[in-house]
Amino acid sequence: MPDLNPLNPWRKLLALPNESRAKTLAVAFLVSAVCTVIVSAAAVLLDPVQQANRAAEQAARMEAMLAAMPDMAALIERTGGDDLETLIVDLRTGGLARDIEPGTLDAERAFSDPVSTTPLEPDQDLAGLGERPDLVPIHVLRENGRLRLVILPVVGQGYQSTLRANLALEGDLRTVAGFSIIEQGETPGLGARIDDPAWQARWQGKRVAGADGGVRLRVVRGGASNEFEVEGITGATRTGNGINNAIQFWLGPDGYGPVLERLAEDGL
Incomplete structure (x- = not known):
């Protein structure tokens, strides 16, 4: 008659000598399995907390950037923070993605969502992304119907990491x-x-x-010599190059170029 007691195999395993290869492999497997379950459970449980912390940090950086723009900070205070609206733009058309609620798509997820992306050819991929998201949230501020500010998320490959930034343009774009x-x-x-x-x-x-409409904004080594140049950081040339590549891509035809044209023409 077969032994149906589930504890007996465990007892037999424990009864094996410690130098037994079977016992060593079994214990190693059990320990790794338990550790895998614990790590996976911790990742699932902590993910909402990490997302909330990340969102709070991004909101704080957005507030700090707006506070550093005296004219815009005064404008936002005068018109009310709710007037800084979030729009989901479709980079394939340059227009709005009207079937998506702005609150359901955040910039980080937009840049990492494999479902809605467009592969980039090597000559297009100035920012080193491999793929470009099709749907991206931008922030727009209007005063009495007039465009005053647009904030664009920008992503690119730096020297040692992925760089994420917000680039804010005045109403003249x-x-x-x-x-x-x-x-x-x-x-x-x-x-x-x-x-x-x-x-x-x-x-x-x-x-x-x-x-001529060509993007000339860039970080340069040494001091800036004209209105298009931002003085770089000594010893950080490759990081500056990464920012330049990201700016060139996102303000170009494969990035926000068509969106900015629509904003200038009809305000989206």
């Missing part, structure tokens, strides 16, 4: 109102200094494009 790094993992003391508010303040008032 040709002048930088603010620039804020959201996430970076560059070299401490060098590239990581792009987090410094004093360096980010250098972007204010810079011009984006020349008379």
